[in-house]
Amino acid sequence: MIYFQIFFSFLIFIAANIYVGKKGWLLINTVIPKISIYLYWAMFIFIALSFITARISKDKVPHFFEKFLNILGGYWLSAFLYFIILLGVIDIVKLILGIKRFSFIGAKVLQKIYLVSNVGAIIIVAVLLIYGTYNATNIKTTKYALKINKDAGQLKKLNIVMLSDLHLGDIVDKQRLSKMVIKINELNADIVILAGDIVDDYIEPFIDQDMGIEFQKIHSKYGVFAVFGNHEYYGGSIDKIAYEYENSAGFNLLRDKTVKIEDSFYIVGREDLSYERYSKTKRKKMDELLKDTDKLLPIIVIDHQPVNFSEGETAGVDLQFSGHTHNGQLLPANIVTKRLFENDFGLLTKGNYNVVVSSGVGTWGPPIRIGTSSEIVQVELEFK
Template identity: 30%
Template sequence: MLIVFALLALTLLAAANRYLWQRLFRDTTRGPGRARRGGATLLAGGWALAIGALVAERAGAPFRLQQVLAWPGFLWLALSVYLLLAVLAGELVRPLLRRLLERRARAAAPAEAVPAPAPAPAGPDPVPVAAGRAGEATPGPPPTTLPAAAPDPSRRLFVSRVVAGAAAAAAVGTVGYGTYGVLRGPRVKRVTVPLAKLPRAAHGSRIAVVSDIHLSPVLGRDFAQKVVDTINGTQPDLIAVVGDLVDGSVKDLGPAAAPLARLRARHGSYFVTGNHEYFSGAGQWVEEVRRLGLDPLENARTELPWFDLAGVNDIAGESEGQGPDFARALGDRDTARACVLLAHQPVQIHDAVRHGVDLQLSGHTHGGQLWPGSLVAAAANPTVAGLERYGDTQLYVSRGAGAWGPPTRVGAPSDITVVQLASTR
């Protein structure tokens, strides 16, 4: 099945890139030449860089090589998505533009002068003479049917160039703006969540929730500092780092994560693993975040003054025998106290409901990151972003602070969420 899926994916990828080459380069040129060969080289080279960036990251290639490949390779992934979408949208515009040009051409053409018919001679109408039998008229020549005018090649070329140019400009603009949004840093989002079990004295407690920072060969120390400054600027009572902190080893990304040591909150900073930690050496990263001053909650719970804070490992840890253990984290707690659970993936909400959790804080989805990725994320997660209720348990999902792969977001802006707890008493 894996081989079949890989072959299907490669076939679709090849077909999509051939379609792009046809619309962007073949249809916009008059014949074979450097432009068409250059277009094929550009498409092939872009995908070579993208695949190289993915392989280098997963294979643990030298970090400098990862950095060299990551920027152009991952940006090409995003650009190719929006080139394809823009060219497909251009198929709707193409026939309309052709019709418009045809109408303008007809309106601009001068009317042909038609000679007036010669006057008929005076006298009685002549009687036709039969060529064969008497009394039969001689048939005239058959009417001539003019061939339909062939489409104007120059007009067709003009339409192809306009559509291709607009598609390329739209794709580059979309990816450029989406990349700027990520590099600028996440914006603060504020959400109020009422909890029935929360004491009145805890009303207004603020939890800064940050997920999916994804420190990597692209997003490094400067980006981590922006995240830390934004969190500290909210003056939270508690900080929750809800997984997918990194995409790489402690050796390569330890310096990039160093600013996390400057996180400040009255009740401390806490961390749970995401699936990407298990691609990057989860055990080493747990120890590293502990060294930086964060408290890792590995299927564990701590009793804060007004509510319990629990955390479970990510589902990806099951492959290493370190998966989520809700019974260990929540089994012996006082159910009269409010409980907030940190769990990276929203799908863990069903276990949270069974264990009487009041609020689960998650990330993982990126809100889809690149539209229409939100449609795929919605198919795989109970909640893509925002606050929803499942029975007596509420689930809040952050879109995340960073980005995986392309440092680009479209239709899913990054955020750090300040969750303000409200007592209903």
């Protein structure tokens, strides 16, 4: 079934690219009549398939060329999304204006309107890509003030800083990470939480750029606690990633593990759901992770994907941190994420159970954000 879905999705992707490609050819052929149709389609196919080619050719082509394909493909995916929307709207309007009641417009005038509209679509997409690139690198801090009606020993307040979906690699590189670390330290965190997808599939850029040293510059009272996301599993080197996280970066890596801190509160880190697919083993249930905990103390859970909230609510979890959704990353994709997840972004409170879902601080695929923000989350937690 899954292979049929992949095949069907690929056919839709090809068909949609052909639609955009034909529109592009009609416009270019009008402006530059002598251009070769073969040259045009060769360039278009190269660009349209560049992201897929980059994934398939991993370690088979020079690294600089792979990076080029990833960046080119990422930008094309964004442009492609907005071309489909804009060109679709233009065609609908053209169809409406082409019916008899609008015949007074005239075919030549209609053709000019159509030409100007298509040029306008290109300008709009170009502006969106420029804005989206800037927006993706402009990190914001999202603050929440929450109260947990539990005793935490001598601890009355806890300043938590959380990041998710960094997707560190060739695109979100060490320079971007350095800016993140500076912003983290400005917030004077008691504890720093990394809620998965720290690297983008592969650990090699993390090692090559010595990113672990940057993480060691983070200042926090109780340290940095991290879990895996789905992308850690995609690269196929999970043990190597775990080693780098714990030894190079100094993370407290929690893989279905519960830690009691200062006899005041618990941090629970869950394996990502992808663990079940790749290891053929079920991750531990929430009740199992909490069986030896003192439920009178605050319980904070880190779970990359914001799913199965009823499990945490029933088990007595007070606060959960998740990411994964990127809040759609590119408008209007957030319409899809809102339908897929009970809470795809922000704070959800259900009785004593609170869930904070971050839109992420990095990007996947297109190094672009439109209609969403790259964020670091700060939660000022107050206890009874």
